[in-house]
Amino acid sequence: MGCDGGTIPKRDELVKTKKKPEQKDKTADLDAKWKHCAITQEPLRQPIMACELGRLYNKEAVLEFLIDRSKFECASSFEHLKGLKDLKELKLTENKGYGRPKSEKGDSYIDTQDAKYICPVVGITMNGKHGFSYIWSCGCVLSDRALKEVKSDICHKCGSQFSKDDVITLNGTEEEVERLHQRMRTRKEQARLAKKAKKHKAESTDTETKTTDVKKARTEKTGTKALSKEAAGGPKDKIPTLKSIQKDPSASTVYKSLFTSSNKARNQQSAHWVTYNPFYN
Ligand SMILES: [Zn+2]
Structure with missing residues (x-):
């Protein structure tokens, strides 16, 4: 050894x-x-x-x-x-x-x-x-x-x-x-890093969504305004037929509504028994 x-x-x-x-x-x-x-x-x-x-x-x-x-x-x-x-x-x-x-x-x-x-x-x-x-x-x-x-x-x-x-x-x-x-x-x-990027993206998407929401809301608002304007009669001079009956101060609303030029008739989507409109049948 x-x-x-x-x-x-x-x-x-x-x-x-x-x-x-x-x-x-x-x-x-x-x-x-x-x-x-x-x-x-x-x-x-x-x-x-x-x-x-x-x-x-x-x-x-x-x-x-x-x-x-x-x-x-x-x-x-x-x-x-x-x-x-x-x-x-x-x-x-x-x-x-x-x-x-x-x-x-x-x-x-x-x-x-x-x-x-x-x-x-x-x-x-x-x-x-x-x-x-x-x-x-x-x-x-x-x-x-x-x-x-x-x-x-x-x-x-x-x-x-x-x-x-x-x-x-x-x-x-x-x-x-x-x-x-x-x-x-x-x-x-x-x-x-992926988590960080995801978080960052989520944050920016959040802001984007918010912006879009605001824009959308604005558009909707404007849209509603435009619609209500139209519903209220709109710029009447654009529709020539309005001249005769729709502008007549002596005619009643019910009477006016009988004609296709009336707001009610213009907005209607189906035929009416009195104001029969061939566009909606
Ligand atoms: Zn396997």
């Missing part, structure tokens, strides 16, 4: 002892990440959600957390969760072989039964040994292999369209998480 006064220890001799526990931790770590809620460490059960950094949660725990985060000691690790809009409910594919006795036929994969969920395209299990991602826009979970092999922007689980930027690696490496952090910041900034 070295350090006994004679030999100089090699580096791998010194770090060797560290390797084995690390391996063990890795399996436990994978299990914790892929089969347990990131907040409560309870086993994952549907409905399951994922955040933009690719961590998995029980929806129930997320709701509790969002209501009162002070109850959770780990709250500082989940500061990026401000509301349900920061998470997505996952559409997972159940592994029908899960929980069945292993290798009845002897030809099944060793890992076909070890995870509750599988990739709907290539059938590998979501046990942490294979990369899996979900699509932010639709929430479907697919294996990275499927996403890589099938070069399409149509989700193979639900058929909706997605962009490459919408793919979020579940429990990714540090670099991947860093990339997702960046993506999250960008999305939040865009959402903030």
Whole structure:
């Protein structure tokens, strides 16, 4: 081993002892990440959600957390969760072989039964040994292999369209998480700007509507005035027939109303039994 006064220890001799526990931790770590809620460490059960950094949660725990985060000691690790809009409910594919006795036929994969969920395209299990991602826009979970092999922007689980930027690696490496952090910041900034723009637009539309309303009201008012002017007889010299009867001071209103030149007759929309007007029949 070295350090006994004679030999100089090699580096791998010194770090060797560290390797084995690390391996063990890795399996436990994978299990914790892929089969347990990131907040409560309870086993994952549907409905399951994922955040933009690719961590998995029980929806129930997320709701509790969002209501009162002070109850959770780990709250500082989940500061990026401000509301349900920061998470997505996952559409997972159940592994029908899960929980069945292993290798009845002897030809099944060793890992076909070890995870509750599988990739709907290539059938590998979501046990942490294979990369899996979900699509932010639709929430479907697919294996990275499927996403890589099938070069399409149509989700193979639900058929909706997605962009490459919408793919979020579940429990990714540090670099991947860093990339997702960046993506999250960008999305939040865009959402903030969009909200601001929307608010601004709503305000200006509001003013516009008000202006239009005023204009409309004005037009209506003027319109009413014009109408009432007409109803009152209007500029009489424009209608020559008025000269004879309608202007006759000795004729009664009833008498005047018998003629098509009268205001009443001019405004009428249908035939009258006395002032029969062929225009309205
Ligand atoms: Zn989908």
